[in-house]
Amino acid sequence: xxxxxxxxxxxxxxxxxxxxxxxxxxxxxxxxxxxxxxxxxxxxxxxxxxxxxxxxxxxxxxxxxxxxxxxxxxxxxxxxxxxxxxxxxxxxxxxxxxxxxxxxxxxxxxxxxxxxxxxxxxxxxx
Amino acid sequence: xxxxxxxxxxxxxxxxxxxxxxxxxxxxxxxxxxxxxxxxxxxxxxxxxxxxxxxxxxxxxxxxxxxxxxxxxxxxxxxxxxxxxxxxxxxxxxxxxxxxxxxxxxxxxxxxxxxxxxxxxxxxxxxxxxxxxxxxxxxxxxxxxxxxxxxxxxxxxxxxxxxxxxxxxxxxxxxxxxx
Numbered sequence: 001x002x003x004x005x006x007x008x009x010x011x012x013x014x015x016x017x018x019x020x021x022x023x024x025x026x027x028x029x030x031x032x033x034x035x036x037x038x039x040x041x042x043x044x045x046x047x048x049x050x051x052x053x054x055x056x057x058x059x060x061x062x063x064x065x066x067x068x069x070x071x072x073x074x075x076x077x078x079x080x081x082x083x084x085x086x087x088x089x090x091x092x093x094x095x096x097x098x099x100x101x102x103x104x105x106x107x108x109x110x111x112x113x114x115x116x117x118x119x120x121x122x123x124x125x126x
Numbered sequence: 127x128x129x130x131x132x133x134x135x136x137x138x139x140x141x142x143x144x145x146x147x148x149x150x151x152x153x154x155x156x157x158x159x160x161x162x163x164x165x166x167x168x169x170x171x172x173x174x175x176x177x178x179x180x181x182x183x184x185x186x187x188x189x190x191x192x193x194x195x196x197x198x199x200x201x202x203x204x205x206x207x208x209x210x211x212x213x214x215x216x217x218x219x220x221x222x223x224x225x226x227x228x229x230x231x232x233x234x235x236x237x238x239x240x241x242x243x244x245x246x247x248x249x250x251x252x253x254x255x256x257x258x259x260x261x262x263x264x265x266x267x268x269x270x271x272x273x274x275x276x277x278x279x280x281x282x283x284x285x286x287x288x289x290x291x292x293x294x295x296x297x298x299x300x301x302x303x304x305x
Binding site: 008026061064067079 | 135148165192202221222241244261264286
């Protein structure tokens with residue numbers, strides 16, 4: 001097999017992941033796009049490992065490690081997303097602008113984590 | 127085109143097409159299900175590349191665990207089931223430009239660099255025996271470090287998602303902003 005086939009497929013998958021990370025608003029969809037990018041990297045690693053016939057299987061072992069790290073990343077990321085949802089009642093990444101410098105754009109008053117929202121969230125979750 | 131190239135091209139078309147569906151569909155649950163299709167096609171691609179152990183790990187962890195985790199995330203954030211109109215943010219055209227530029231640069235460079243590279247596919251590179259021996263002989267230290275990392279990540283996820291620990295009373299004043 002020519003090496004250009006898996007290389008081109010992984011490049012296209014990586015670009016799709018880049019588009020998803022930049023264009024999506026929902027945080028879970030952003031996590032899905034990150035998974036697409038990690039899969040593109042995995043495909044590249046496997047293809048080049050098979051191409052160079054690595055005796056230590058470095059590419060495939062690193063692919064397994066990347067899969068494990070992706071699982072840990074998606075677990076932690078979903079925990080953080082759920083925490084944000086519990087505090088803010090929404091997970092749109094372009095409206096979470098509390099840490100932005102200007103702090104004016106698209107930050108409505110109801111999205112602040114004031115005491116009422118937190119209290120309501122904890123009451124409804126308990 | 128030889129036989130494996132044809133099969134890999136078909137699987138690649140399926141993977142890339144379902145990936146495009148993941149980032150363009152208007153329904154959250156459908157995005158997760160298209161992700162299953164994309165990961166399955168990539169596992170088939172690993173099988174064509176004779177990396178069979180990686181293919182089964184991909185099916186087990188990605189299709190079995192990660193997608194289920196994402197579906198639980200969709201469910202727990204009370205996402206709407208039907209079509210939702212505002213899944214794309216305002217900078218999607220800029221994002222499309224960046225993605226097309228990335229695809230152009232990467233595909234051009236890879237095709238120019240590896241146009242003549244040919245890989246003979248023999249069936250002994252990705253078997254579980256050699257891979258396991260390599261993991262537990264050469265790469266055993268990163269393996270152990272990774273197991274500790276996975277444990278730390280799981281403990282962190284549990285701590286983050288529990289609501290009965292941490293700052294308890296929001297009315298007492300010092301609970302806010304501590305997290």
